[in-house]
Amino acid sequence: MNEPIHNTTSRDHGPETIPVVELRGITKAFPGVLANDHIDLALRGGEVHCLLGENGAGKSTLMSILSGMVQPDEGDIRVHGEPTRLASPKRAIEMGIGMVYQHTTLVPTLTVLDNLMMGALGTFRLDEAGSRARLAEVAGMLGVDVDPDAETATLALGQQQQIEIIKALWRGSKVLILDEPTSMLTPRGVEELARALERLKGHGMAVVLITHKLHEATSMGDRVTVLKQGRVVGRLEPDELRGRSHDELQPVIVAMMFGEQEEAEPELVELQEHVVPVRGARELPREALLELVDVHVAPRGGELGVRGVDLSVRPGEILGIAGVDGNGQRELAEAIAGQRHVSSGEIRFQSLHIDRLSVWQRERMGLRYVSDDRMGEGTVAALPVGLNLVLKRIGQAPFWRRGSIRHAEIERNAREKIEEFAIRTPGPGTRIGTLSGGNIQKVVLARELAHEPKLVVYNKPTYGLDIVTTRTVRERIEALAAEGVSALVISTDLDELVALCDRIAVISRGRIAGIVENGAGAAQRVGELMVGGQAEVA
Amino acid sequence: MSSETTAPSVTPGAGETAPVPALGRFAETAIRSLVPVLLALVAGGLVLLALGTNPITFYANVWSGGVDFTAWEDTIMRMAPLTLIACGLIFVFKAGIWNLGIDGQFLLAGAVIAGLAPELYGNMPDALMFFILFVVAGVVASVWTIIPAMLRAYYGVNEIITSLMTSFIGINLANILIKGPFQDAASNVPQTKAIPFTNLLPTIPGTRIHVGVIVAALAAVATWYAMSRTSFGLRLAILGANARAATHVGIPVARLIIVSFMVSGLFIGLAAASEIMGIWGYVRADWNPAFGLLVVPLVFLARFNAIAVIPFVAALALLTIGGDFATQEAGISNEFTLLLVGLVLLFMGVTELLGRNRNLGASYLQGIRRKVRVREETS
Ligand SMILES: Nc1ncnc2c1ncn2[C@@H]1O[C@H](COP(=O)(O)OP(=O)(O)OP(=O)(O)O)[C@@H](O)[C@H]1O
Numbered sequence: 070m071n072e073p074i075h076n077t078t079s080r081d082h083g084p085e086t087i088p089v090v091e092l093r094g095i096t097k098a099f100p101g102v103l104a105n106d107h108i109d110l111a112l113r114g115g116e117v118h119c120l121l122g123e124n125g126a127g128k129s130t131l132m133s134i135l136s137g138m139v140q141p142d143e144g145d146i147r148v149h150g151e152p153t154r155l156a157s158p159k160r161a162i163e164m165g166i167g168m169v170y171q172h173t174t175l176v177p178t179l180t181v182l183d184n185l186m187m188g189a190l191g192t193f194r195l196d197e198a199g200s201r202a203r204l205a206e207v208a209g210m211l212g213v214d215v216d217p218d219a220e221t222a223t224l225a226l227g228q229q230q231q232i233e234i235i236k237a238l239w240r241g242s243k244v245l246i247l248d249e250p251t252s253m254l255t256p257r258g259v260e261e262l263a264r265a266l267e268r269l270k271g272h273g274m275a276v277v278l279i280t281h282k283l284h285e286a287t288s289m290g291d292r293v294t295v296l297k298q299g300r301v302v303g304r305l306e307p308d309e310l311r312g313r314s315h316d317e318l319q320p321v322i323v324a325m326m327f328g329e330q331e332e333a334e335p336e337l338v339e340l341q342e343h344v345v346p347v348r349g350a351r352e353l354p355r356e357a358l359l360e361l362v363d364v365h366v367a368p369r370g371g372e373l374g375v376r377g378v379d380l381s382v383r384p385g386e387i388l389g390i391a392g393v394d395g396n397g398q399r400e401l402a403e404a405i406a407g408q409r410h411v412s413s414g415e416i417r418f419q420s421l422h423i424d425r426l427s428v429w430q431r432e433r434m435g436l437r438y439v440s441d442d443r444m445g446e447g448t449v450a451a452l453p454v455g456l457n458l459v460l461k462r463i464g465q466a467p468f469w470r471r472g473s474i475r476h477a478e479i480e481r482n483a484r485e486k487i488e489e490f491a492i493r494t495p496g497p498g499t500r501i502g503t504l505s506g507g508n509i510q511k512v513v514l515a516r517e518l519a520h521e522p523k524l525v526v527y528n529k530p531t532y533g534l535d536i537v538t539t540r541t542v543r544e545r546i547e548a549l550a551a552e553g554v555s556a557l558v559i560s561t562d563l564d565e566l567v568a569l570c571d572r573i574a575v576i577s578r579g580r581i582a583g584i585v586e587n588g589a590g591a592a593q594r595v596g597e598l599m600v601g602g603q604a605e606v607a
Numbered sequence: 608m609s610s611e612t613t614a615p616s617v618t619p620g621a622g623e624t625a626p627v628p629a630l631g632r633f634a635e636t637a638i639r640s641l642v643p644v645l646l647a648l649v650a651g652g653l654v655l656l657a658l659g660t661n662p663i664t665f666y667a668n669v670w671s672g673g674v675d676f677t678a679w680e681d682t683i684m685r686m687a688p689l690t691l692i693a694c695g696l697i698f699v700f701k702a703g704i705w706n707l708g709i710d711g712q713f714l715l716a717g718a719v720i721a722g723l724a725p726e727l728y729g730n731m732p733d734a735l736m737f738f739i740l741f742v743v744a745g746v747v748a749s750v751w752t753i754i755p756a757m758l759r760a761y762y763g764v765n766e767i768i769t770s771l772m773t774s775f776i777g778i779n780l781a782n783i784l785i786k787g788p789f790q791d792a793a794s795n796v797p798q799t800k801a802i803p804f805t806n807l808l809p810t811i812p813g814t815r816i817h818v819g820v821i822v823a824a825l826a827a828v829a830t831w832y833a834m835s836r837t838s839f840g841l842r843l844a845i846l847g848a849n850a851r852a853a854t855h856v857g858i859p860v861a862r863l864i865i866v867s868f869m870v871s872g873l874f875i876g877l878a879a880a881s882e883i884m885g886i887w888g889y890v891r892a893d894w895n896p897a898f899g900l901l902v903v904p905l906v907f908l909a910r911f912n913a914i915a916v917i918p919f920v921a922a923l924a925l926l927t928i929g930g931d932f933a934t935q936e937a938g939i940s941n942e943f944t945l946l947l948v949g950l951v952l953l954f955m956g957v958t959e960l961l962g963r964n965r966n967l968g969a970s971y972l973q974g975i976r977r978k979v980r981v982r983e984e985t986s
């Protein structure tokens with residue numbers, strides 16, 4: 070299992086071999102943004118090529134061009150040295166380029182096999198037996214175990230992602246593109262992914278990995294390209310990566326990504342490390358701001374639901390919820406926000422029973438919810454950034470007066486938030502669906518933190534954010550806490566929780582397995598609880 | 608966010624890639640709306656040729672039958688119920704709710720007021736009577752949407768099926784009312800008692816055009832305003848664009864579904880009142896102008912915009928009024944007009960598909976996008 074991090078296949082092929090895919094001078098402009106500006110990129114078989122860069126740098130756009138989703142304005146693409154036009158995703162798949170998108174494309178109500186057979190378009194008759202065989206074959210190649218008849222929604226995110234990868238490889242791709250595949254995964258999920266990629270390299274495949282986590286780039290990547298504002302601003306060749314430790318490489322990459330000024334800031338580097346500053350104990354008011362008493366939430370298709378949770382959050386406290394994704398986190402968050410009913414138990418906020426209050430009433434009380442599904446429910450893709458920023462204030466002053474919309478107010482608010490949260494968008498009128506993933510997340514945060522929040526439920530607050538933005542978001546959570554605004558931070562990233570929280574609760578199978586005061590040794594105890602919680606029920 | 612704030616939010620060189628100019632977008636919308644109509648006319652022409660009719664003469668007859676002499680007044684009056692129905696449909700379609708029970712709502716409302724009108728007539732000023740009849744029609748049609756609305760709102764039952772089913776019941780219930788309690792005792796034809804032809808809705812001075820047309824025009828403006836400027840319109844648009852987001856941002860989804868269904872019924876009821884009190888004065892059993900499904904494609908062609916739907920409604924009114932004459936002249940069934948509408952629907956789908964493949968921009972959600980004006984970053 071413990072294969073060497075740097076596979077030798079790339080050396081066997083030698084630098085002289087023709088790249089599987091070569092992009093030259095790729096340029097793509099969208100209204101108001103130059104997303105890709107004369108980018109050159111060569112992908113070689115047997116290599117993992119990491120694509121790094123801040124939010125909105127143009128990574129996803131470049132990969133959409135490679136997968137035929139987006140047509141470049143300029144530049145050419147060579148596949149095995151042959152100039153090729155990737156006019157459609159179908160064409161790209163035919164040319165052996167498979168992509169796993171930043172946001173899931175699986176149909177949750179279908180089985181794994183159905184989802185995969187849907188990918189095999191073009192053949193009218195669905196060949197079930199053939200598909201089963203192919204699934205076994207590709208799963209074997211990845212070294213994973215997949216149940217073809219499982220309903221997709223019931224699978225853990227890591228498994229769903231494996232299905233996405235299998236789907237991308239279904240037609241015998243030679244290039245696999247992964248757009249931020251690790252942002253939703255647990256450390257173990259990341260390890261599994263790394264092993265799968267190692268195997269694919271062994272099969273001579275070229276892999277592109279987009280990530281915001283530098284240790285993933287330095288551990289999994291054979292080659293690194295850094296983008297900034299649509300341009301290539303740095304590259305690391307295999308011989309530059311090989312043999313250098315993560316600590317040596319990190320400052321170099323950070324400097325490339327953000328310019329020299331960031332290099333000097335040590336905590337930026339530390340963010341990526343396991344040595345994180347642990348918060349010291351603080352004096353907090355004693356009475357609880359939010360209290361959950363024996364809360365049960367009924368599960369829906371494939372969920373676990375919440376099965377008797379007691380929690381309390383004090384004013385200004387940051388309480389973490391650690392746990393493997395899909396253990397009731399979303400159900401819990403939605404129950405607090407009012408998107409679902411609790412089937413029994415009670416929720417008190419500022420000593421008031423809020424079980425019967427609507428989402429809207431809770432929002433007005435200062436209870437906020439940053440959803441982890443920013444595309445599915447957090448935003449309305451077809452609406453402009455400006456309106457998305459006021460979605461939870463529809464019909465209210467100052468954005469609406471006497472029933473009529475005030476465009477000037479909405480625009481003024483949008484400009485303010487765009488500035489404050491450094492949202493990269495051509496303007497307030499741009500449809501939010503066209504923004505980069507990280508910038509959409511910033512819009513969601515800006516909306517939820519406006520209008521005097523008292524307690525914010527964050528579900529994966531920094532998911533998809535670049536290092537600098539991740540840091541500012543964490544600082545913001547802390548600064549708000551200092552002002553007395555509480556936070557319930559749900560995250561699968563233990564480092565994040567240890568860096569931020571006063572206390573960390575571990576959720577497992579819809580129950581709280583235990584609560585740990587943050588401090589020395591907290592990470593380890595949380596880890597034990599996570600394992601213990603799983604074992605206890607199993 | 609130091610490094611990002613200092614970085615220009617718009618990349619240099621962005622000026623050259625300015626957003627599509629307004630005219631371009633307008634032209635694009637116009638093309639997408641007109642192309643299906645033109646293609647339908649061409650395809651319809653081929654069908655006419657096959658039937659041995661000269662399409663040029665036929666279309667010329669449609670025009671003269673719909674415009675010449677006093678026919679234009681009929682055309683304009685026909686626009687009243689069509690516009691009102693279109694308004695009603697915009698309120699639901701925008702929210703992604705498919706109220707297809709239009710004909711049942713229309714006829715039931717029509718039958719009830721046709722039965723009520725002779726009771727009121729002469730007992731009160733005409734103006735009050737018409738007001739009451741419009742309100743009653745609106746309420747009846749509105750109430751007739753409640754069952755599909757509730758089933759959809761609380762149990763997620765597909766409203767296409769339930770609204771079609773309740774429509775079927777509504778049509779038959781209307782007939783039962785007409786043949787039963789509302790039957791004109793003095794007539795041996797199954798129909799309601801008529802109010803005198805001279806005492807129908809007042810007309811616009813100097814024309815035969817009844818004031819239902821004005822009601823329809825006001826409704827179109829009100830609908831446009833509600834959809835583009837009010838929070839109600841935005842909530843409907845959000846529900847239509849992303850129902851999960853609607854829940855997330857605190858929109859009371861179930862209530863909104865019911866309200867939008869009922870508003871849609873209200874306008875359909877007004878359409879019935881306008882048609883019956885403006886043109887007929889009574890309702891005969893089995894009378895069914897079947898406006899509902901004719902209007903549906905127009906609402907899509909106009910991309911759910913109540914003002915933009917008016918030219919399409921005018922074209923349909925012309926086609927139905929002039930079509931009667933033209934089909935008579937040509938000796939073919941007047942259902943040919945239905946065929947033309949069907950062809951429009953078909954080509955609309957084709958244009959939409961081709962347009963999407965060519966990336967001709969977003970389809971019908973374009974209207975909302977402009978709610979916050981796109982101002983180019985000049986600073
Ligand atoms: N379809 C589109 N229409 C308009 N602009 C777009 C479109 N797609 C991307 N953009 C713009 O192009 C720029 C690059 O976006 P891209 O999604 O490639 O960034 P990214 O590097 O993947 O960022 P992130 O790390 O946040 O995912 C952004 O400014 C974005 O707003």
Ligand SMILES: [Mg+2]
Pocket residue numbers: 128129130171248505506507
């Ligand atoms: Mg991206």
